[in-house]
Structure formats: structure tokens, C-alpha cells
Amino acid sequence: NAGVTQTPKFQVLKTGQSMTLQCAQDMNHNSMYWYRQDPGMGLRLIYYSASEGTTDKGEVPNGYNVSRLNKREFSLRLESAAPSQTSVYFCASTRQKTYGYTFGSGTRLTVV
Amino acid sequence: GESVGLHLPTLSVQEGDNSIINCAYSNSASDYFIWYKQESGKGPQFIIDIRSNMDKRQGQRVTVLLNKTVKHLSLQIAATQPGDSAVYFCAENIWDDKIIFGKGTRLHILP
Numbered sequence: 001n002a003g004v005t006q007t008p009k010f011q012v013l014k015t016g017q018s019m020t021l022q023c024a025q026d027m028n029h030n031s032m033y034w035y036r037q038d039p040g041m042g043l044r045l046i047y048y049s050a051s052e053g054t055t056d057k058g059e060v061p062n063g064y065n066v067s068r069l070n071k072r073e074f075s076l077r078l079e080s081a082a083p084s085q086t087s088v089y090f091c092a093s094t095r096q097k098t099y100g101y102t103f104g105s106g107t108r109l110t111v112v
Numbered sequence: 113g114e115s116v117g118l119h120l121p122t123l124s125v126q127e128g129d130n131s132i133i134n135c136a137y138s139n140s141a142s143d144y145f146i147w148y149k150q151e152s153g154k155g156p157q158f159i160i161d162i163r164s165n166m167d168k169r170q171g172q173r174v175t176v177l178l179n180k181t182v183k184h185l186s187l188q189i190a191a192t193q194p195g196d197s198a199v200y201f202c203a204e205n206i207w208d209d210k211i212i213f214g215k216g217t218r219l220h221i222l223p
Contacts, residue, residue, distance in 0.1 A: 043201065045211075101148075101211065
């Protein structure tokens with residue numbers, strides 16, 4: 001009963017470095033999402049995947065790429081990290097919208 | 113544009129009293145609304161949802177009210193407890209499976 005698992009939990013990057021945030025769910029959900037959460041800004045959608053093999057941009061996609069590796073896994077990549085990408089990143093999944101989302105515990109990323 | 117907002121960023125409530133957290137939405141086409149609770153250091157947790165064909169839905173100690181005429185959503189928590197301290201987000205579904213979140217209200221419980 002793991003739900004949505006995100007790794008790593010914490011990460012510090014230097015400006016210009018790259019990294020991939022991993023997300024996996026074991027609930028057989030079709031849709032998966034990446035959000036970022038900044039103080040006073042709530043949760044903003046970066047990218048989402050409505051089903052395996054499809055991805056679409058959300059509200060704030062610039063500077064990010066995603067891969068829906070299979071039904072379980074949805075990764076978020078920062079190719080060249082910038083201080084503006086310092087945030088807490090949450091992955092979520094859902095079977096369909098009227099069942100709400102299940103969130104992971106988040107990745108706290110600091111870019112220096 | 114389409115957005116979800118909250119009237120108050122912080123709400124302080126005496127333990128045992130009822131809490132009411134309000135939310136305004138701007139997209140009249142939204143058909144599904146959700147309330148989430150986020151405790152410090154954790155991801156948002158689903159509390160309760162409501163579809164646009166309803167105006168009230170009750171759960172355990174929580175009630176969500178939807179007023180489509182004025183595009184207003186509220187979350188009522190009965191007999192507030194210390195464990196209710198958290199940030200509460202309303203969210204609306206505006207298209208397909210994408211949900212847009214409001215900025216959140218912090219609920220602070222006074223002893």
C-alpha cells in the first residue's frame with residue numbers, strides 16, 4: 001500500500017546541473033501529474049500524463065521535461081537547473097478526476 | 113482567467129469550535145471540486161469532494177457547500193481539533209483530468 005513514491009526527498013543542485021525526479025505509483029492509475037509548490041503560490045501544474053505514452057504541458061512547463069516510462073512511472077527532468085526552480089515538487093496520480101488525486105510526500109529541491 | 117482563490121490566508125479557531133474555510137472560483141464550467149489538507153512536510157491529502165450537480169456533501173466532521181450562483185465553495189469542520197491544524201486547499205477541475213489548486217488557507221487551532 002505504498003501509494004505514490006517520490007525520490008529523492010531532498011536535493012541540492014548547483015546552477016546548471018541536471019537531475020531527474022522519480023515518481024512511481026502502485027494503484028494502477030491512468031493519470032499522473034507533476035506540481036511545484038512555492039510559498040504563497042499554492043500548487044502549480046508543471047506537466048501531466050493522461051495515460052501511458054502521452055504527456056502534456058501544464059501551467060509552468062518551462063525548464064522541465066517529463067517521461068511517462070510506463071503506467072507506473074512518471075519522471076520529471078531539469079536539464080539545467082536555475083535558482084528559480086527551487087521549490088517543493090509533488091507527484092500525484094488518479095484513476096479518473098472524480099476520484100481525486102493521491103499525492104506523494106514531495107521532493108524538496110534547492111538550486112544554489 | 114481561470115483561477116481558484118481563497119478569501120483568507122490564515123484562520124485561527126478555538127479548539128472545539130467549528131471552522132469555515134472559504135474559496136471562490138472563477139470558471140463557471142468547472143464541474144468538480146475538491147478540498148485537500150496539507151500538513152507540514154507532507155503532500156496534500158484528499159478530504160472531500162463535490163460535483164457541480166450537488167450543493168452540499170457531508171463526510172466525517174466535514175461538510176462542503178457549493179454555491180454555483182456566486183461561484184463559492186466552503187469547507188466546514190465541526191468541533192475543530194489540534195490535528196486539524198494544516199493548510200487547506202480548494203481545487204477545481206476545469207478540463208479533462210487537470211485540477212487547478214488555490215493558494216491555500218492555513219488553519220491555526222487555539223488551545
